[in-house]
Amino acid sequence: MTPQPPSQAPLRFGANYVPSAGWFYSWLDFSADDARRDLADLAGIGLDHVRVFPIWPWIQPNRTLIRQRGVDDLLSLVDVAAEFGLGVSVDLLQGHLSSFDFLPSWVLTWHRRSLFTDPAVRDGVAAYVDRLTREVATRDNVFAVTLGNEVDNLWPSNPTTPEDSTRWAAELLDVARSAAPRLLALHSVYDATWYDPGHPFRPVDATDLGGLTTVHSWVFNGVSAVDGPLGPATVSHADYLVELAAASALDPARPVWLQEVGAPRPDIGERDAPAFVRGLLDAVTPNPALWGVTWWCSHDLDRSLADFPDREYDLGLFTVDHEIKPATRELAAVVAESRAGRPAPAPRPALVCGVDLRTQPERRGEVAPGSEFHAEWVRLRQVGPLAIVGADRAADPAYLAARGIDAVLTPA
């Protein structure tokens, strides 16, 4: 599937589906009726898709055993989504969810092997990616598979090197593409890949691998400490990350999916959440690179479940009792406005970035929240939409035109 140039395609709006009863543990007791009740909430606010998360070790408890019932439960969820006209993107390797890693016994303790570098594990994972991708591709409403949610968070418990991380993802994306050429095959990383100079997953993994670039914008990454909850740095962070991703791609037309964004407490207090949601969406939705926005997450987490970081409990668009929240009404309003049509992108200026994230990952800290570059971008972004452009392409008219950039500013 070749995505349309993003500025012409309608924006997609969806939610990361977190079951209201029993979180992802509910896969062990899957109920289509429970899922139906949850997805009705999401369809009711006008969303067009969900991102869903099977739990890897429960489907593949042995390297050579993929449980058909586990697959069938996933397909049932996809079919429930279809009942509501919802598209589905399937993340395969969970893997990492809300601070918990789900890893099979065949990569732990006495069988400890790195997910990213061990050849036998790679073969097992490839079989899993192949099988699940083929299975979900039988459903017309599935439009994408992602290798797994924020697989970069599976490091450091699984050692890897930058080269190994890239090879691992590239090989598995090939497997997914071969299994289902019709689907978007995607990679997904937490933003440590963008900002942590020592992280063994690099920005080029996000920008070069997969059918589009995905980004996850979480203001607890340091940006809310700059000026949260409603300051310009905090509210524009999603747009900033989309711009960093767009500026770092070789292809000026490569779309960027804001695959996760949320309003986490205590960074964003309950009272400020509606204004934060409106502000961040107003900032990011005009971005011509934007493919869509997928909110984290659909439903709150029952407080009877233990050990989650406190912020994870209240991230839902709906409570565990299916009550809509004030911030959710803001999202729903933006969705409705967006359905009226996406405005033609207006030309905008770009700020030149002296760090080449493609070739200088060791300098990632220089674009992280709180860096000089970030502060300058935030300052100028208050005037209006502002792109980012790499120094090596800042004088390339064709490139600038392709990205809708009509002026180039150098940092003060």
Next chain:
Amino acid sequence: MTPQPPSQAPLRFGANYVPSAGWFYSWLDFSADDARRDLADLAGIGLDHVRVFPIWPWIQPNRTLIRQRGVDDLLSLVDVAAEFGLGVSVDLLQGHLSSFDFLPSWVLTWHRRSLFTDPAVRDGVAAYVDRLTREVATRDNVFAVTLGNEVDNLWPSNPTTPEDSTRWAAELLDVARSAAPRLLALHSVYDATWYDPGHPFRPVDATDLGGLTTVHSWVFNGVSAVDGPLGPATVSHADYLVELAAASALDPARPVWLQEVGAPRPDIGERDAPAFVRGLLDAVTPNPALWGVTWWCSHDLDRSLADFPDREYDLGLFTVDHEIKPATRELAAVVAESRAGRPAPAPRPALVCGVDLRTQPERRGEVAPGSEFHAEWVRLRQVGPLAIVGADRAADPAYLAARGIDAVLTPA
């Protein structure tokens, strides 16, 4: 439940139940019919009990969530055993099985906490032990719970100290006893606890905690290298371990359950397996301390499942297609002979052990397979049944009488 003095009670014979289809992964798709077919095999050779192994993280995927359906599946298996008149001993925390550790995400990676020392984890585990023990105690054919299979193998991935290991097990056994006073509450360790001088689980854990002492005799621990497959050290190892356990207990009448013993390849070749089984059972069954023998395991492991140590695939009394093996007929014959009545224990001599395993765990290597003491015991054991007695009690007539010892030999 107070077990009868072992020399008066009939010997118990059973099997460690390993499902023929899908190994323990089959819990994720539990089928009472499949279990019924398997347990029919075991009842058919005259066994009186099974030891069963729920998978901890699938029943308690969150510290505060114990899945009722997981519990119900376990109860269904217990009820199937009852259909065949089989007693059931339930191991709670798996935990460790055939080289694989099953650990929940709430003690791994970003939530890494030692199972043995973290207070919150301890509370979670205590809730699990309490709940499962209460539930299985509702079934009359359940006679025991064990904290978990070879929990000492969960170290070193879970750090602990000797004191912490003891406290952990003692507290959880209290929980189990309170939950179901009628049941034997037991501890279970791999024999590293008996032989490895540095192991942070000690012999006193086995001999002092729980309603009786359990031992697991595996000739791949080094003893088969002495003279396997049919040499005296190899064939007598189970008896040796039962004796070490009996000699190390404070109570001279404390029973010892040979809770696991098997004929692992390549140490014991297929051709030698029947003679090995007959030899080891002839050696150990006259031991007055012996409570019973539970074979590892009921059924072979399908070779389509990956990553197990090679020896794990062929340990079954039955193949995955329910075919009985020649060695199994030897076990069945011994069971039938035993049912005719347990002979009154004949007095026997004891070899004095200069290592006090209760107080000198750092000297465990001096009784390990291949040690001088072990070699001397094996040499003399060829003449006839031979006890072991600690030097501090070798001149205590009441103690010696209680253990049926009529003469004391000192090592050459």
